[in-house]
């Protein structure tokens with residue numbers, strides 16, 4: 001089963017609990033895929049290396065590898081710590097040179113970015129970001145993170161955006177919960193992540209009834225953040241992914257609440273009339289991350 005004319009790309013979706021690796025060219029052409037638990041950096045990256053080595057034996061040399069990882073991380077190719085995970089509460093991963101661990105085995109372009117920037121690029125290439133110049137992809141799961149595609153390219157800036165850690169209005173008489181962020185307590189991730197829902201209510205979000213008070217509170221916090229992002233980045237669309245972000249009953253509450261908070265100030269039909277398409281679920285569903293990593297690889301390859 002040798003590869004034909006078009007080159008294959010490697011993609012890594014590096015999550016805090018699991019890694020997904022794939023080889024292919026896009027949603028309709030995945031030649032192989034594997035998922036495994038995130039353990040130590042050495043063991044986890046060795047599994048990724050083994051997978052890509054096996055695929056190269058079957059299909060020939062890959063054109064490039066795109067790696068979208070949990071952060072914080074250093075995505076700046078000119079920095080001495082490019083390819084490193086930066087200080088993180090995740091045991092063993094602080095200052096792990098994860099790109100170096102790949103580079104020891106593969107002499108091809110390896111592009112490193114945040115999992116959410118990669119997912120944004122995947123949505124731009126094949127999903128709900130198609131044709132847009134500026135939009136954001138926000139994942140709300142165990143944690144919260146956002147990627148931004150701004151005027152035709154992924155936004156990095158000083159390091160990379162940290163949309164999950166913006167401060168939020170927090171009315172402690174209504175919600176006395178202190179928040180779960182180890183750095184800030186009651187930032188967006190501290191108040192609205194899947195972990196915060198579980199800690200606040202003593203039950204996992206997936207087990208809470210649709211009419212549980214958790215969801216109006218959740219919609220309020222998310223809407224507050226989305227209003228902030230609408231004002232600051234001026235996205236043409238906001239794509240909400242992740243296990244909590246993709247709950248069907250939550251989306252209409254978030255849409256209505258965001259529209260209310262903005263209160264007509266942004267004079268655009270996208271928000272005033274079409275909030276259902278302004279804030280939307282990903283076109284690629286749960287596949288934005290791994291397909292996004294392939295999109296990152298594709299952009300980096302010489303003929304990609």
Ligand code: ZN
Nearest residue numbers: 165181184187
């Ligand atoms: Zn925080």
